[in-house]
Amino acid sequence: MQDERSFRANRVLDILVAEDSPIIQAILLRFLSSLGHRVVTVENGREAVGAVGAKDFDIVLMDIRMPEMDGVAATRSIRRTPTDAALTPIIACSADSSREKVAQFLEAGMNACIDKPVDKAALLACIDRVLGKEIHEMLPGEDGEKSAAEDGAEHIDEDDSDVSAFLEKIATADGD
Secondary structure (H helix, E strand, O other): OOOHHHEEEOOOOEEEEEOOOHHHHHHHHHHHHHOOOEEEEEOOHHHHHHHHHHOOOOEEEEEOOOOOOOHHHHHHHHHOOOOHHHHOOEEEEEOOOOHHHHHHHHHHOOOEEEEOOEEHHHHHHHHHHHHOOOOEEEOOOOOOOOOOOOOOOOEEOOOOOOHHHHHHHHHHHHOO
């Protein structure tokens, strides 16, 4: 996994990650937190709706296929909320980003869609685009060469080689 120091955020965001995979949750939490963002994770759409109703988030990263309530149904529910929470920007995270599916996500009220496995640089660029602000910066590698993320080679995926060590570290820390 790429060193997260190759990215920088110029402001802190409150981000909700709605994702049923504990591995992808952990990777997104670690990556986004390393930029200084405050991240809350939930594992299904029903929890996402509740979280958005309980707290103001700058943006929601919404998995599409989740138990109890999928991302499309959760987004529709959030958009029907009679509060400012209904305006919270939502980015769909899907392995199926066919033209038809993306149209369905946008029709449900999502603001954008990113492909899974999630490319870190693409994720940060999408967040910036949806928020209409330049928040994230990719830094060049130590030798001045483009980083792997700038080449589009760094993905957030359940097959990430650092995942086992990271999850073991979390489990150990919880036992302290």
